[in-house]
Amino acid sequence: MEKLLEVKNLKTYFYSERGVVKAADDVSFYVNKGETLGIVGESGCGKSITSMSIARLVETPPGKYVGGEILLNGEDMLKVSDERIRQIRGNDISYIFQEPMTSLNPVFKIGRQISESLMLHRGMSQKEAYKESIKMLELVKIPNPERVVDDYPFALSGGMRQRAMIAMALACEPKLLVADEPTTALDVTIQAQVLDLMNELKEKIDASIMFITHDLGVISEMCDRVMVMYAGKVVEVATTEDIFKNPRHPYTIGLIASKPDMSTKSSRLHVIPGNVPDLNNLPAGCPFSTRCSHVMDKCKTAFPEEVVLDGQHRIACYLYTEGGSKQ
Amino acid sequence: MKNYIIRRILQMIPVMLGILLILFIILEMAPGTPASNMMNPKATPEQKAELIEKLGLNRPWHERFISWIGEALKGNLGYSITHKKPVTAVMKDYMGATLLLSIVSLAISVLLGVPIGIISATKQYSFADNALTVFSLIGISIPSFFFGLLLLKNFAVDVQLFPLFGLENPLLFNPTFWEKFKDISWHLVLPSIVLGLGSTASFMRYTRSSMLEVIKQDYIRTARAKGLKEKVVIYRHAFRNAAIPIITLLGFQIPALLSGAVITESIFGLPGLGKITIEATLTRNYPLILGINAMLAFLTLLGALVADILYAVADPRIRYD
Numbered sequence: 001m002e003k004l005l006e007v008k009n010l011k012t013y014f015y016s017e018r019g020v021v022k023a024a025d026d027v028s029f030y031v032n033k034g035e036t037l038g039i040v041g042e043s044g045c046g047k048s049i050t051s052m053s054i055a056r057l058v059e060t061p062p063g064k065y066v067g068g069e070i071l072l073n074g075e076d077m078l079k080v081s082d083e084r085i086r087q088i089r090g091n092d093i094s095y096i097f098q099e100p101m102t103s104l105n106p107v108f109k110i111g112r113q114i115s116e117s118l119m120l121h122r123g124m125s126q127k128e129a130y131k132e133s134i135k136m137l138e139l140v141k142i143p144n145p146e147r148v149v150d151d152y153p154f155a156l157s158g159g160m161r162q163r164a165m166i167a168m169a170l171a172c173e174p175k176l177l178v179a180d181e182p183t184t185a186l187d188v189t190i191q192a193q194v195l196d197l198m199n200e201l202k203e204k205i206d207a208s209i210m211f212i213t214h215d216l217g218v219i220s221e222m223c224d225r226v227m228v229m230y231a232g233k234v235v236e237v238a239t240t241e242d243i244f245k246n247p248r249h250p251y252t253i254g255l256i257a258s259k260p261d262m263s264t265k266s267s268r269l270h271v272i273p274g275n276v277p278d279l280n281n282l283p284a285g286c287p288f289s290t291r292c293s294h295v296m297d298k299c300k301t302a303f304p305e306e307v308v309l310d311g312q313h314r315i316a317c318y319l320y321t322e323g324g325s326k327q
Numbered sequence: 328m329k330n331y332i333i334r335r336i337l338q339m340i341p342v343m344l345g346i347l348l349i350l351f352i353i354l355e356m357a358p359g360t361p362a363s364n365m366m367n368p369k370a371t372p373e374q375k376a377e378l379i380e381k382l383g384l385n386r387p388w389h390e391r392f393i394s395w396i397g398e399a400l401k402g403n404l405g406y407s408i409t410h411k412k413p414v415t416a417v418m419k420d421y422m423g424a425t426l427l428l429s430i431v432s433l434a435i436s437v438l439l440g441v442p443i444g445i446i447s448a449t450k451q452y453s454f455a456d457n458a459l460t461v462f463s464l465i466g467i468s469i470p471s472f473f474f475g476l477l478l479l480k481n482f483a484v485d486v487q488l489f490p491l492f493g494l495e496n497p498l499l500f501n502p503t504f505w506e507k508f509k510d511i512s513w514h515l516v517l518p519s520i521v522l523g524l525g526s527t528a529s530f531m532r533y534t535r536s537s538m539l540e541v542i543k544q545d546y547i548r549t550a551r552a553k554g555l556k557e558k559v560v561i562y563r564h565a566f567r568n569a570a571i572p573i574i575t576l577l578g579f580q581i582p583a584l585l586s587g588a589v590i591t592e593s594i595f596g597l598p599g600l601g602k603i604t605i606e607a608t609l610t611r612n613y614p615l616i617l618g619i620n621a622m623l624a625f626l627t628l629l630g631a632l633v634a635d636i637l638y639a640v641a642d643p644r645i646r647y648d
Contacts, residue, residue: 057552089554097552102545107567107643117553152643168553 004208005031005054005176010068012046012053015061021279023049025232027068028306031176036202036209038223038240040216040255042276046232047212051178054210055093056085072176091121094169098181100161104153110137111149114168121172136167140197159190166198173205180212195222216259220244225312228252231277231287233303238313248309249317250292286317294319328639328646335635339628346624347617348392354613355388361408364610382408395617404621405614409606414618417603422622424494424599428591429584431515432523436580440527441573444534449561451539459531466528471587475521475594482517489517492596518595522587526580533576537569544568571642578634582627 012024023046031037039047052058054070056077070077072092077085097103105113114136115129124132130149137145140163153161162182169177179198183191195218202209211222219226219240226243228236228251236249247253254272274291277283283290289299298318306316362378379385398405404414447456483491490496494514499506541547542565550564551557589601600619607615639645 055552057548086554086556089552091554095549095552097545097549099545103549105546105550105564105568107641108564116555120554154644165549168549 001032001035003030004033004035004073005210006069006071007050007054008069008071010050010053010070011066012049012058012063013066014063016280019280022232022282023063023279024053026303027229027232027234029227029234029237031208031210032224033175033208034202034206035225036211036223038219038226039210039212039229040214040219040226041229042214044231044276044279045229047229048180050229051095051180051210051212054176054178055089055095057089057095087121090117090169090174091172092174093176093178094172094174096162096165096169096177096179096182098184100158100165100185103165104161106153108152109149110151110153110156110164114149114164114171117168117171132171133167136171137164139170139201140164140167142167159186159194162186162190162194163197166194166201170201170205170207174207176208176210177202178210178212181214182211183218184213184215191218198222216244216256228255231279231282233287234306234316235288236313236315236317238315242313248313248315248320249288250294250319251288331639331646332636335632339632343624343628344396347396347621350617350620350624351388351392351395354616357611359611360384361611361613365408399621404618407607407615407618408612409610410615414614417615418600418618418622421598421600421603424597425585425588425592425601427494427511428515428518428522428597428599429581429588431519432526432588433580433584435519435523436526436530437577439523440530441534443527444531445538445561445566445569447531447535448538448542456535463528463531466524467532469524471521471525471590472594474524475517475591478517478521479594490514494597514597518591518597521594522584522591525587526584529576529580530573533573534569537572538565541565541569567641571638574634574637574641577637578631581630582623585623585626 007030008028010024010027011022014021014023025046027046027050029037039050041047049058049063053065054072054077056065058065065078068078072088077088080088104110111130111133114133115124115126118124118129118132119126122129122132134145134149137148142148142160142163148156148160148164153164156164162185165182177198182198183194186194198209199222201207209222211219213219223240225237225239227234228243228249230251236243236247236252238246238248243252244256247256251272254270257270258272260269272291277287277290283300285298285300285302286292286304289295292299296318304316304318306314307320308314309320360379361382362375362384366375366378376385383391395405402415404418406412407414407417410417443459447459450456479491482488490513494511495507496510496514499510502510538561542561547560547565550560555564588599589604591597592599592601593605600623603615604619606612607619
């Protein structure tokens with residue numbers, strides 16, 4: 001498998017008066033060509049910041065890329081010029097954001113917002129881009145694309161807007177599509193349609209997807225591999241099957257156990273005791289140590305090195321040693 | 328869009344009538360009549376009654392109100408009692424200076440205030456932003472009569488860069504258009520700075536806060552994620568949205584400028600409406616007071632209408648209501 005994107009030791013910090021927030025702290029992962037990588041974690045665990053760092057969309061200041069490399073086809077996104085990163089944005093890396101209601105500019109017609117990328121990256125004329133926009137709207141299965149192309153966002157429903165967002169993101173056939181909770185704001189039936197659409201289009205244009213969500217059901221439907229984040233750190237990476245059948249990290253185990261399940265008879269949901277730590281004031285060592293039932297002394301002093309259990313399953317926890325045995 | 332404009336124009340009619348009614352009642356309640364100013368204090372009550380009847384002031388006020396409206400619709404605003412000329416003719420003589428001053432000041436404040444506000448917002452908390460904030464606070468808080476005198480003292484008396492008063496140099500004989508243009512512009516520099524300063528500062532603050540609000544929105548992130556240049560993101564995507572509240576301010580500024588012009592005119596001795604408004608009020612020149620105020624009210628409503636139309640142009644959500 002060829003790697004499309006490789007992130008090595010990414011550190012995106014935020015500097016505020018209250019201190020340094022390590023939103024992405026030493027994050028390493030990769031995305032293969034044609035693969036969908038899921039990123040899960042609670043709110044505030046750094047998944048959005050990690051994804052926005054990929055095309056350098058984190059605002060600096062207050063954010064700062066403190067270290068690491070983001071290699072897209074070998075080119076380091078953190079080192080390229082502003083001019084080059086703009087060429088990459090929307091062309092090689094595209095984004096779909098969470099809130100379809102607010103992610104489209106309310107004062108421009110849908111067609112114009114799609115055309116903009118096409119004119120910018122594909123050098124199309126206004127007319128060509130307009131025609132192509134209609135085609136894109138058709139592709140994302142919006143009824144009456146000829147009419148919708150001249151509509152303003154407020155005239156569309158949430159699901160339709162998210163389709164328009166997808167049309168916009170895919171207009172230039174990006175290599176990597178970063179979807180940051182694209183279906184969280186939609187109701188379940190619309191969510192299923194949008195997810196099907198994304199899978200279908202991904203095949204069509206042969207893109208990779210980074211899919212960020214906190215919905216484990218969506219992960220199981222969409223992703224080839226899953227990365228679990230907690231408080232700015234990657235705690236576990238494995239294939240989707242492995243994560244659900246054989247979660248190893250105490251946090252992942254807790255997360256998967258918290259998912260409501262039709263087959264259990266228990267009337268109470270499983271919860272992970274405690275709260276996500278304040279990112280301004282993280283405990284030393286493993287950030288999960290304050291909530292972990294297996295906590296050991298060394299957990300409180302240093303964050304564990306990542307260990308490889310088998311080829312694809314990686315974990316950062318002192319409970320495990322290289323090769324897979326539990327200590 | 329057409330329906331929207333027609334509806335807005337129709338809405339202006341009752342508002343205008345309401346304003347005129349209030350104006351009429353206030354004048355009626357004010358002590359004194361035009362007659363009291365025109366007569367010898369020793370005149371007999373019979374002579375007074377005769378003059379009041381001659382002026383038509385013996386009729387009940389609502390009758391006079393209705394006949395005034397009727398005449399006004401025909402373009403007749405009555406005779407100015409002190410000038411012995413039609414009100415429209417008097418206003419025509421003095422309108423020019425006021426309109427010129429207001430329009431120049433408005434143009435200055437929009438052309439200066441809006442771009443400065445954008446810069447201030449995109450460089451929030453930078454040195455430039457802080458300096459501009461201080462400047463705008465000074466601009467908002469300094470009273471125009473004081474600032475006007477300060478400028479006159481420094482730039483017309485101590486350093487004689489600008490003329491001290493008036494709108495034109497009376498010593499110019501048969502000036503060409505260009506000479507006249509230069510002369511009037513020269514006379515307008517200080518007054519329009521004084522009048523424009525406050526509204527420049529308001530436009531700046533409004534633009535800044537409106538831009539700051541918009542820059543945080545998700546669609547700005549979307550625009551950046553498309554790979555658009557920062558300039559396009561700010562001036563096209565963000566400003567189009569930030570302009571909507573600024574247009575509202577524009578509607579408010581028009582009456583503020585017209586009334587501000589009255590004060591500024593008296594400082595700089597400009598032959599504008601300000602001067603005759605004060606005269607007319609002191610002499611209880613009813614037709615002229617009514618005429619001037621009716622026209623100011625009409626201009627204000629017109630300003631609000633223009634703002635509302637621009638509003639609909641900028642924001643498609645209003646257009647489709």
